[in-house]
Amino acid sequence: MPEGPEIRRVADRLEKALVGREIVGASFGLRRLEPYADELVGATVESVRPRGKALLTAFDTGRVLYTHNQLYGRWFVVRAGTTPRTGRSLRVALETERDRALLYSASEIELLDADEVERHPFVAKLGPDVLDAGTPPRVIAKRLASKAFTRRSLGALLLDQRFLAGLGNYLRSEILFFAGRHPSERPCDLTDDERAELARRIRSITKRAYTTGGVTEEPAFVAEAKAAGEPRRSWRHAVFGREHAPCRRCGEPIERLEVGSRRLYLCPWCQGR
């Protein structure tokens, strides 16, 4: 289940299993790609890198596997000789002597030449990846003030991969809540300090989701809820998916809106009006 943080965690696992290793078996579960499987056998994996919600697996043959999970794709990394129990359809299999990396259900899969990657229609449009070391809050704040983005609503901006790559629907709600901003506000309505604070939240909440595996709620609260034996769904997010539940800061009921044809959850009191 894929926003930037989830994809980056998968990239980490694939990197451990594949980088520096030779592919001894490969297959594609999509007819149009079947003819290309053989050329991957004997190739060595050079890198596995996330790019927003896309994943780029580069081989020493100069070829790059582009995959995008959309809502449904799911990678499994298992030992050679084993197969995950799933009723899903297998779309990519990359095998080394030791491991198998298996992508199920995804449909956005392409095998490119290295020099085609930056021209790929999806990759070409992406803004900087929120989780890249080269995207500190200062860079994000500058982007918030830039002409291309500053007059758009935060609700629209935080889903636009041209603004920042890797944010998605749960991060949008969570970032706006922790930043105390309403989705209808625009960056140009904020002061420099407020934009800087928002930029810090964009970065810190996304990083938190990466290190925790998708948990955006405050660590102290999470530890307490876990200790009390509460189920994950009750402490994973502060507002996302919590319609009608009381806000943990002020007690007001969380509301649900449609913003940009996606659901957005917010605390009307904490996030102004």
Next chain:
DNA sequence: TCTTTATGGTGAG
């Protein structure tokens, strides 16, 4: 066995 929903994305108007 339906219908709906989902942490995503595209293109037409």
Next chain:
DNA sequence: TCACCCTAAAGAT
């Protein structure tokens, strides 16, 4: 803004 595509799982009947 809307219709549409992708696939799997949950919910309704």
